[in-house]
Amino acid sequence: MNNVFIDVDYAQIYKHGQKIGGDVFLLSRKPDSNQIVCTLSDGLGSGVKANVLASLTARMAHKLSFSDMDLTHSAKLIMNTLPVCKERKISYATFTIADLRHNSDEDVQVNLVEYDNPSALVFHGSEPEYWESEKIDLMREGAFKKEVLGRSHLNLTIGSRLLIFSDGVTQAGMGKALPLGWRLKGVRTYAQELIEQNPDISSHDLSYAIVQKAHTLDRLSAKDDITCMVVYVRKPRRTLVVTGPPFVPEHDQLLVEKIKQFEGKRIVSGGTTAQIVSRILGSPLKVDMKCWSPDVPPCSVMEGVDLVTEGMLTLSKVAVALEQKKSSLTLANDAVKKFIEVMQDSDQVHFIVGTKINEAHQDPNIPVEIGIRRTLIGRLRKALEEKYLKETSLEYM
Amino acid sequence: MIRKTKVSVKICVGTACFVQGGADLLLYQDFLDPVVLANCDIEGVSCIGGCKDDTLKTRPPYIQIDDKIYGEMTQDKMCALLSEVVHA
Ligand code: FES
Numbered sequence: 001m002n003n004v005f006i007d008v009d010y011a012q013i014y015k016h017g018q019k020i021g022g023d024v025f026l027l028s029r030k031p032d033s034n035q036i037v038c039t040l041s042d043g044l045g046s047g048v049k050a051n052v053l054a055s056l057t058a059r060m061a062h063k064l065s066f067s068d069m070d071l072t073h074s075a076k077l078i079m080n081t082l083p084v085c086k087e088r089k090i091s092y093a094t095f096t097i098a099d100l101r102h103n104s105d106e107d108v109q110v111n112l113v114e115y116d117n118p119s120a121l122v123f124h125g126s127e128p129e130y131w132e133s134e135k136i137d138l139m140r141e142g143a144f145k146k147e148v149l150g151r152s153h154l155n156l157t158i159g160s161r162l163l164i165f166s167d168g169v170t171q172a173g174m175g176k177a178l179p180l181g182w183r184l185k186g187v188r189t190y191a192q193e194l195i196e197q198n199p200d201i202s203s204h205d206l207s208y209a210i211v212q213k214a215h216t217l218d219r220l221s222a223k224d225d226i227t228c229m230v231v232y233v234r235k236p237r238r239t240l241v242v243t244g245p246p247f248v249p250e251h252d253q254l255l256v257e258k259i260k261q262f263e264g265k266r267i268v269s270g271g272t273t274a275q276i277v278s279r280i281l282g283s284p285l286k287v288d289m290k291c292w293s294p295d296v297p298p299c300s301v302m303e304g305v306d307l308v309t310e311g312m313l314t315l316s317k318v319a320v321a322l323e324q325k326k327s328s329l330t331l332a333n334d335a336v337k338k339f340i341e342v343m344q345d346s347d348q349v350h351f352i353v354g355t356k357i358n359e360a361h362q363d364p365n366i367p368v369e370i371g372i373r374r375t376l377i378g379r380l381r382k383a384l385e386e387k388y389l390k391e392t393s394l395e396y397m
Numbered sequence: 398m399i400r401k402t403k404v405s406v407k408i409c410v411g412t413a414c415f416v417q418g419g420a421d422l423l424l425y426q427d428f429l430d431p432v433v434l435a436n437c438d439i440e441g442v443s444c445i446g447g448c449k450d451d452t453l454k455t456r457p458p459y460i461q462i463d464d465k466i467y468g469e470m471t472q473d474k475m476c477a478l479l480s481e482v483v484h485a
Contacts, residue, residue: 275444287442289441297411
């Protein structure tokens with residue numbers, strides 16, 4: 001599993017009265033090569049026409065970034081392809097492409113190409129980084145103005161952030177509260193304050209806060225599309241889920257060692273398993289008689305483990321809830337809800353599945369719904385990966 | 398006469414017991430007599446062990462009162478048993 005997690009998200013508000021955006025944001029991850037490409041393009045004008053320009057630009061920029069083609073050449077290609085506006089006789093869309101790659105170490109290399117968008121911002125912790133980008137004059141034939149690309153190579157480490165936004169953000173409030181708009185400096189200061197207040201702020205929350213602020217500066221009637229994207233490099237939040245006793249009792253000790261050594265949240269699911277862990281850890285197991293529902297047995301409390309639940313019933317309900325992407329707010333206050341909350345808050349989930357057969361479940365009176373542990377864990381992993389884009393791994397014992 | 402020490406009551410919340418009626422027993426606050434309730438120390442246990450014990454001739458759900466395990470427990474049976482023990 002990766003030691004780095006790249007949290008990317010963006011927020012957007014359309015120009016007042018528009019139902020479609022002229023700012024287009026695209027994001028793709030290529031997990032096998034650890035590459036992430038984010039593209040933000042702002043089309044000329046607003047509304048449908050701008051959206052077409054921006055979509056085309058973003059899509060092309062995006063595809064080309066995954067190819068081996070030189071970025072300057074790609075940029076020319078994009079501009080040659082864009083349709084020409086009938087009134088103004090120009091074809092135009094600005095763009096920013098951030099190509100992020102990380103190898104086995106904890107660094108993320110960023111290749112940043114900017115064309116006419118406000119300059120991107122980089123923070124290490126809450127400290128802004130200032131850098132000079134390399135300027136490349138495209139000198140394209142038939143260009144209606146001088147076209148200069150900015151190109152930079154940046155290095156992000158754990159705790160760094162990259163912010164990319166459209167001019168709707170920097171120009172917010174122009175002619176109203178602020179004669180020249182919010183400007184890059186204003187955005188930088190505001191972002192810095194937010195990060196200082198909450199050093200672990202997620203990309204989702206940070207981009208949302210910036211966009212909201214810009215919107216307020218525009219007195220809630222946006223003069224242009226407002227889009228902000230944030231990349232946050234951080235340590236992954238990990239969770240360990242242990243279910244089922246090991247195949248042979250000699251491995252009980254080993255299992256508990258693994259639990260102890262795990263860095264992150266720990267869940268033990270299954271009564272017998274919990275008893276084993278409790279015995280070896282020497283921490284008593286106490287059933288929480290307040291936390292249950294008619295379908296889900298109570299959770300228990302044990303020191304050294306964040307959540308202790310019953311096994312099969314709970315896991316099968318968790319699987320259903322994850323598959324249906326139920327919000328934890330709609331669930332009863334029971335073990336399933338707690339389980340889901342921990343899952344949503346994790347980036348990587350590791351499962352250790354014990355393979356000992358539980359004699360209690362050989363009873364023909366137990367509903368068929370209780371499937372085999374492996375199948376259940378398979379469903380959990382599939383839902384986590386496909387619906388929540390989490391990384392998961394599995395180990396049998 | 399009411400016993401001097403509290404009666405220790407353990408309700409099994411393990412899978413086998415829970416699905417076979419054990420969930421109903423967890424509503425003990427509602428169906429037990431307040432006097433009985435006040436004289437019992439009730440807690441949940443994940444698997445009392447009854448389901449794995451072939452010598453017991455009963456079936457889940459199990460509860461344990463002091464040192465004795467009782468199977469096929471229902472709300473009514475639990476009421477009767479506990480008031481007997483408490484008033485013994
Ligand atoms: S599950 Fe109740 S005794 Fe085993």
